[in-house]
Amino acid sequence: MLDALKDVVRKSSIHVCLINTGGCNGCDIEVVALLSPRYDLEQYGIYVHNNPREADVLLITGAVCEQWKENLQRIYSKAPEPKVVVAIGNCPLTGDVFNQEGSSVYAPVSDFIPVDAEIPGCPPRPAEILAAILAVGPDAIAAKGRQKP
């Protein structure tokens, strides 16, 4: 009964935590643009809390630098189940321009935590980010919630 109620609530509201693991900040700015009245993320029931303990969706940007290798896994473990990880931009996917020979970049992010959705682009358009969160968020969370014992 409680689980069913949780599913319903989570389907219509998503808490998001944004994590920059060492990128150029371009993708973060696109996410900020999403929060602005122009795109108005909150009308879809998505709230950026930046607190992993409350997050349903972790948005990962950046190419995972040395200091983030362990911290990323710590943040991931702090987010409550069910959780969805969305990789924004090319950095978490391939390391992008930072992944030069001899660089201290440990992309892709999927080497450290499981990734549910990928949004390629450098940076992706805010509309693309929004579409990805909406496509993967509610259903995945609801499905994962039901799988839990």
Place this chain on the structure above:
Amino acid sequence: MPMSSVIWYLYEFARKSWAESFAIAKTNPEIVETPERFRDFPQVFPEYCIACGACTAACPAPNAIKLIRSEDNAEEEGQTYPVINNRGCIRCGFCAEVCPTDPKTITCGENHLIREDFTILPTERMFVIDDYLCIRCKKCLKACQVEGAITEEDNKIIIDQSKCIACGNCLDSCPVKGAIKGIYIAHVQEQKDIIKIIVNSLEESIEDKREDISHLSDDEVYKFDLNIDVMVDRARSILSDDDIILDIFQKVTDRLKLRIVTWDDEKCNRCQLCVNECPSGAITYNKEEDVVERDTEKCLRCSICYQTCPFGVAGYYIARFLLDPPSLDDGVIHITVKASQLPIGAD
């Protein structure tokens, strides 16, 4: 004053339009849709690719472009073409801008459609300043009729090709030979053919004098003159423009440094040391007739046989040229041949 602002602010909420937009808040679809001129991921048209690799060299992201080649089959060789990895591509469009094929193998956005400015006058010559020889006297600046065609930038004199009308005034005013170069950009293939005629006949004329040259000592210089009538006649049959022909003659004689290899079979002891040393395979050993043969067509004039041979079979000479007076009618090419100063390996 603050009070009235607050009233205006509260009045906003009382308006009907506000209540309507509050009740049915929606993102404007125009904002969500991709704009028409948005530079999206590159599109690849594999059939136009010439496998030059310019796109991979221009790409700033290490994982974005790979050149791949499809498998060969019985009829034809595999096609080489670029593949874009969307997970690495930053949509900068550099690959499309540098792609030299027409139509483009890669298209991305609209920047690659921009063409560089060029003069629409049908000119035959292009004028370029050689910065190394230029003495910055600025006589060309004064002689130039077009505003802004010749400019000074960072203490360099530059000709703007998009404004130049190719009148040639700058070349006439320049006091330094070669500082301004008037390059004929028309009839390129014909120009190449004439250069070949000149170089080949110069080489033949020197090789005809083989007997005299091979007796040259180290500090002697062998001089002789060559009449250019035959060469001019052959050049005129290719190209009717005497100005271009004279220009080619002058440039060739000014710049050319011919390396001459002579071959004296009588001295040869069939040791075949040179056969394996030759980088182009021009020297071969003929078993049936027991001779070492040199193919002049394949020879690179690199001097390795000269430096290898312990018996002095190969001779190596340097020739230089001067056209004087510089005219096609009574011009004569003065040729000087000198023994090379290269060390010989056997010593």
